[in-house]
Amino acid sequence: QVQLVQSGAEVKKPGASVKVSCKASGYTFTSYGISWVRQAPGQGLEWMGWISAYNGNTNYAQKLQGRVTMTTDTSTSTAYMELRSLRSDDTAVYYCARIHPLSPPDYWGQGTLVTVSS
Amino acid sequence: QSALTQPRSVSGSPGQSVTISCTGTSSDVGGYNYVSWYQQHPGKAPKLMIYDVSKRPSGVPDRFSGSKSGNTASLTISGLQAEDEADYYCCSYAGSYTRLYVFGTGTKVTVL
Numbered sequence: 001q002v003q004l005v006q007s008g009a010e011v012k013k014p015g016a017s018v019k020v021s022c023k024a025s026g027y028t029f030t031s032y033g034i035s036w037v038r039q040a041p042g043q044g045l046e047w048m049g050w051i052s053a054y055n056g057n058t059n060y061a062q063k064l065q066g067r068v069t070m071t072t073d074t075s076t077s078t079a080y081m082e083l084r085s086l087r088s089d090d091t092a093v094y095y096c097a098r099i100h101p102l103s104p105p106d107y108w109g110q111g112t113l114v115t116v117s118s
Numbered sequence: 119q120s121a122l123t124q125p126r127s128v129s130g131s132p133g134q135s136v137t138i139s140c141t142g143t144s145s146d147v148g149g150y151n152y153v154s155w156y157q158q159h160p161g162k163a164p165k166l167m168i169y170d171v172s173k174r175p176s177g178v179p180d181r182f183s184g185s186k187s188g189n190t191a192s193l194t195i196s197g198l199q200a201e202d203e204a205d206y207y208c209c210s211y212a213g214s215y216t217r218l219y220v221f222g223t224g225t226k227v228t229v230l
Binding site: 110 | 121152154156163164165166170175209211215216217219220221222223224
């Protein structure tokens with residue numbers, strides 16, 4: 001069965017960086033992409049971007065460009081999302097989800113809480 | 119880059135039907151037949167309920183149905199059950215490099 005397992009919760013200071021991992025299993029990793037979606041406390045879902053596990057192509061939401069980098073390691077079927085120059089409004093649960101460009105995110109990870117606080 | 123507009127909340131009694139709207143623009147909802155809906159219970163990851171406007175993934179009850187007219191998509195839950203109480207989000211393909219998908223603002227469904 002398809003599973004996405006994310007790394008554990010993080011607490012970071014403003015200005016720091018965070019890197020969240022997402023290990024996939026149960027399907028051919030390079031046949032899909034991985035999208036990243038975040039949800040601030042009590043708020044809705046926000047699209048962050050996605051990466052093709054086939055060729056590493058990425059596209060990112062405009063508001064995050066310059067601060068976010070998505071990568072994959074096909075040898076371990078793991079995707080990574082790094083967010084830099086953290087601010088308090090980056091506090092959120094970050095989800096990874098499997099995606100195919102013309103199909104919406106279907107299988108989701110359990111989420112990783114990132115707290116940004118001084 | 120605005121989110122799609124959904125009502126903040128809807129409610130219904132067990133067995134009744136509720137419909138949630140999702141309004142976008144011709145650049146997202148109206149431009150593609152790639153609208154999906156997610157159910158999210160508190161503290162849990164979203165679950166895909168509808169994709170491509172009206173298709174249901176395997177295992178999703180046929181009480182859940184989707185439709186679209188112009189720039190507005192809708193999710194209908196028929197025969198409302200207690201376990202349907204959750205937050206629901208629409209999502210549309212938007213096709214641009216910096217905005218491949220866009221989510222709705224979310225709707226809280228309450229079973230009375």
